[in-house]
């Protein structure tokens with residue numbers, strides 16, 4: 001079994017089997033509310049980078065995956081740089097996130113569209129229950145770095161979020177990160 005190394009100050013993973021993927025602004029079409037502004041910005045801008053260590057085949061039950069994500073600071077109009085967000089394909093599977101560096105928000109949504117957030121600061125630990133969609137936004141001025149641990153059978157369902165979105169968007173309203181409802185649900 002290969003073993004990996006976690007760099008304690010940066011959260012970065014290294015070692016055999018660690019995969020890295022980057023998301024640039026060009027790959028996040030229709031993710032932000034103001035698509036016209038997104039399309040007018042530098043498409044090479046790196047929005048986030050994820051690393052994952054997946055020691056068993058994806059979809060296999062009983063394994064655990066370990067990840068590191070870095071979200072760069074910035075905004076598309078008023079909306080903070082953030083991940084696409086997803087439900088798990090195997091819906092009732094949970095996940096842990098814990099924050100290493102920076103300042104951010106974990107945006108959570110239940111199956112009825114009710115949306116809320118948990119603040120992320122270095123050392124904050126977030127248990128994301130099954131059936132809850134999750135997305136992370138960088139609300140600070142430096143990189144936001146967090147680690148994650150999730151079941152190998154969880155998978156990702158991006159389609160529901162692409163179609164329905166979250167029930168609220170996190171915007172910089174006069175300098176304060178504020179959830180702004182996009183649907184009729186109570187926030």
Ligand SMILES: O=P(O)(O)OC[C@H]1O[C@H](O)[C@H](O)[C@@H](O)[C@@H]1O
Pocket residue numbers: 050067068069083084085086134135148149150156
């Ligand atoms: O997959 P996204 O919604 O774009 O979020 C980016 C990534 O964030 C975390 O690192 C999760 O552990 C990953 O499973 C996820 O892929």
Ligand SMILES: [Fe+2]
Pocket residue numbers: 086087088095134150
């Ligand atoms: Fe997840």
